[in-house]
Amino acid sequence: MTGTREVPDTAPTLDRRRRNIVFVTIVLGMLMAALDQTIVATTLPTIVADLGSAGHMAWLVTAYMLAEAVSTVLAGKFGDLFGRKPVFQISAVVFILGSILAGVAQDMLTLIIARGIQGVGAGGLMVTAMALIADVIPLRQRGKYQGAMGAVFGVTTVLGPTLGGLFTDHASWRWCFYINVPVAVVMIVLAARTIPTVRPAVRPVIDYLGIALVALGVAGLILGLEWGGSEYAWGSPMIIGLFAGAALLLAAFVLVEARAPEPMLPMELFRNRVFTVCSILSFIVGFAMLGAMTYLPTYLQYVDGVSATESGLRTLPMVFGLLVTSIISGNIVSTTGRYKPFPIAGAAVMALGLYLMSTMGRDTGIWLESLYMLTLGMGIGLSMQVLTIVVQNTVPYAQLGTATSGVTFFRTVGSAVGTAVFGTLYTGKLDPALAAALAETGVPPEAAQNPAALRALPADLAAPIIEAYTTAIDTVFRWVVPVALAGFVVAWFLREIPLRDSTRARAAELGEGFAMPDSADRADQLEHAVAQILRRDQRKAAGLPGPSLLDLTGGELSESVAWAIGAVHLRDRVRGGATLTGIADDHMVPVGVLEPVYRDTANAGFVAVEGDSLRLTASGERQAQRFRRVWRGWLDRRLEDWTFDDPADRALLEQALDRMAGDLLNEQAGRPTFADSTGPGR
Known part of the structure; x- marks a missing residue:
């Protein structure tokens, strides 16, 4: 399993x-x-x-x-x-x-x-x-x-x-x-x-061998229980054989699973x-x-x-x-x-x-x-x-x-x-x-x-x-x-x-x-x-759970710019490249709605615009990684009671949390709330 x-x-x-x-x-x-x-x-x-x-x-x-x-x-x-x-x-x-x-x-x-x-x-x-x-x-x-x-x-x-x-x-x-x-x-x-x-x-x-052994062993046990006293006497060779076979198969299962x-x-x-x-x-x-x-x-x-x-x-x-x-x-x-x-x-x-x-x-x-x-x-x-x-x-x-x-x-x-x-x-x-x-x-x-x-x-x-x-x-x-x-x-x-x-x-x-x-x-x-945890937090806050815009940006970026950076990061990760048309298609909004957003983001030095193509600059990459670190910190705080004696277990958990932090960032980048909200938000 x-x-x-x-x-x-x-x-x-x-x-x-x-x-x-x-x-x-x-x-x-x-x-x-x-x-x-x-x-x-x-x-x-x-x-x-x-x-x-x-x-x-x-x-x-x-x-x-x-x-x-x-x-x-x-x-x-x-x-x-x-x-x-x-x-x-x-x-x-x-x-x-x-x-x-x-x-x-x-x-x-x-x-x-x-x-x-x-x-x-x-x-x-x-x-x-x-x-x-x-x-x-x-x-x-x-x-x-x-x-x-x-x-x-x-x-x-x-x-x-x-x-x-x-x-x-x-x-x-x-x-x-x-x-x-x-x-x-x-x-x-x-x-x-x-x-x-x-x-x-x-x-x-x-x-396969372990699955087969446990299936046959349990089936033999159930057959013995079903047939005993009805189809065959409890002391008959058939019933004794079924129970003995089940015991041997389950013992073999234990040995196989150990190796x-x-x-x-x-x-x-x-x-x-x-x-x-x-x-x-x-x-x-x-x-x-x-x-x-x-x-x-x-x-x-x-x-x-x-x-x-x-x-x-x-x-x-x-x-x-x-x-x-x-x-x-x-x-x-x-x-x-x-x-x-x-x-x-x-x-x-x-x-x-x-x-x-x-x-x-x-x-x-x-x-x-x-x-x-x-x-x-x-x-x-x-x-x-x-x-x-x-x-x-x-x-x-x-x-x-x-x-x-x-x-x-x-x-x-x-x-x-x-x-x-x-x-x-x-x-x-x-x-x-x-x-x-x-x-x-x-x-x-x-x-x-x-x-x-x-x-x-x-x-x-x-x-x-x-x-x-x-x-x-x-x-x-x-x-x-x-x-x-x-x-x-x-x-x-x-x-x-x-x-x-x-x-x-x-x-x-x-x-x-x-x-x-x-x-x-x-x-x-x-x-x-x-x-x-996310569902519980959402119920408590009556809104989307996770870090606030202030947590993500330190108050340095507007919501629209933060979203624009995340959207380029997401499309580049999923499609191997970002375009203004592609992002507009993803979110079913006219290109004209996004043009001023990416113009502002480019003027701030976070995105390079080359025709229809969009690419994060070094500053944009740093911001995207910062967003990811904030999400990772949020996860760490909610899973801080996960303690391990085995370093290998901790390493596996670290990998899983890193991936989830990226997924949560990408989900946020896939939600263009700036289009219907003029104030700071999540």
């Missing part, structure tokens, strides 16, 4: 209209990929009724999550190799193919394979979406776009189950997948026409206790959250007898609790800098919520069920919000990207493993209980597997079958309580370190709370942090 991005000198400058179209295109990709994590939850009972194979139900979620986890790593590297735009478009095509195959699937195996293909496309869409934001949105405006992206990612958690229920009840569960096709086609067309091609200058080394030149997950990260604790907690949070969200609609449809749509709506208290505590805890962490109490309290509340949900039955009222779900959601939200932030606050700059993506990776794997364990517990308890209920009542298995058919049965025949489902799902939640309690114990080992200013700025972001897949590149991560 190491990052090697180097932004090329020809990074595009887009006008506001095109920037917003690009953003909408990227959001469509993020929306589809994030929705399909949860949209199948409410459709699972109906899918089982249509296709059978209830024991394989959990694989519809785990196949997607596991493929997404691996694809996220690969897509980020391929974006560095071939450019973000083609990887984004190819990921969309893969997602379409998976969606079409899922829609036409006539058996559970085909549907599981289709979900895996969807996961490959989804991982590519999500990680390149965040990278594209960094490529095309100016740093000073990036914070609001990243915040909006995080909000979209969070809202899909609410929309997914509800939309799945609506499609299932009013069309077909297959439309959960078909609907992706027209949206993705529109997105691909928009991407081809609007997203600029940006190819980073540095070509990364991809850890790889650019490892997917550097083993030295685990020497950092904060990273280790946060990774374990992230795994547990993913384990509990997606497992619960997958099986809650099943409980509601079979036990409470509600429709697929209503089951999606009835899970909203859990999502509401998650959203509220994520936002509240993020703001408290941002204000106080204290974070340790939240994962401790979160794990305890999560364990309480799981226990309460294990007591639900046919006689539990809707308000009590909602309270139990709200409790679980609040616990997850308290725990999830701070984990990525804490890691970003403690690791060296050189490991910033790998640590961030590492914690997210553990959360995704936890979601896949958690859903598998939930499925194993569910199937192991349900199969014998349901068999006994069917033998007692004489009801055909097809009626017991279909929630609508079960609701149509006479109460005396339905009661034993409903009790079998109740017992099975209650057992699932009861057995997961110890996992949450383990998280409570682990959370006490989390060290509390004063938060950096840049980390506080990110803490209140909704996307951070949901551990949205993010770039594994350290430069992207630092830019993300700086973008949030």
Whole structure:
């Protein structure tokens, strides 16, 4: 997961209209990929009724999550190799193919394979979406776009189950997948026409062996958990072989990562206790959250007898609790800098919520069920919000990207493993209980597997079958309580370190709370942090953040002259030469508007005018460098709490800050405020 991005000198400058179209295109990709994590939850009972194979139900979620986890790593590297735009478009095509195959699937195996293909496309869409934001949105405006992206990612958690229920009840569960096709086609067309091609200058080394080993190892573990006790006995050679093979593959992964030149997950990260604790907690949070969200609609449809749509709506208290505590805890962490109490309290509340949900039955009222779900959601939200932030606050700059993506990776794997364990517990308890209920009542298995058919049965025949489902799902939640309690114990080992200013700025972001897949590149991560500082400063000052004109010029230059120097510097850097016509075209103003500005700048000795050509004089170059130094000083003051023991880390940070200072200066040069402002300004 190491990052090697180097932004090329020809990074595009887009006008506001095109920037917003690009953003909408990227959001469509993020929306589809994030929705399909949860949209199948409410459709699972109906899918089982249509296709059978209830024991394989959990694989519809785990196949997607596991493929997404691996694809996220690969897509980020391929974006560095071939450019973000083609990887984004190819990921969309893969997602379409998976969606079409899922829609036409006539058996559970085909549907599981289709979900895996969807996961490959989804991982590519999500990680390149965040990278594209960094490529095309100016740093000073990036914070609001990243915040909006995080909000979209969070809202899909609410929309997914509800939309799945609506499609299932009013069309077909297959439309959960078909609907992706027209949206993705529109997105691909928009991407081809609007997203600029940006190819980073540095070509990364991809850890193919490490990625393959961890993917196969985790897949073997999940298969063992899925098949154990259902397809094969726990002591059978198949299950023992799967677990032994998974252990060997994961051990080989550790050995390979210790020697790889650019490892997917550097083993030295685990020497950092904060990273280790946060990774374990992230795994547990993913384990509990997606497992619960997958099986809650099943409980509601079979036990409470509600429709697929209503089951999606009835899970909203859990999502509401998650959203509220994520936002509240993020703001408290941002204000106080204290974070340790939240994962401790979160794990305890999560364990309480799981226990309460294990007591639900046919006689539990809707308000009590909602309270139990709200409790679980609040616990997850308290725990999830701070984990990525804490890691970003403690690791060296050189490991910033790998640590961030590492914690997210553990959360995704936890979601896949958690859903598998939930499925194993569910199937192991349900199969014998349901068999006994069917033998007692004489009801055909097809009626017991279909929630609508079960609701149509006479109460005396339905009661034993409903009790079998109740017992099975209650057992699932009861057995997961110890996992949450383990998280409570682990959370006490989390060290509390004063938060950096840049980390506080990110803490209140909704996307951070949901551990949205993010770039594994350290430069992207630092830019993300700086973008949030800029956004916060802009809100406080109600204007554009950054040094004032007085800071930049020492009061010696007018705004128009300062801008004119910066505009020549920018065009010379991007195009290899500056002309009056070119600058006028860039800013869509008549040449006549700029002529007096450059006449004044030339008279002051900062620019040499030769026909249409413009060139900075030695004095102009000194002023441009002065502007850059002022921006660099501004960054240094806001990142002064970034301290390093390793000189190599400091050198990397210095390089990144120098480049960002140049980018911020160029953004300022691309904003001709003198045309509509006669007084001094920023």
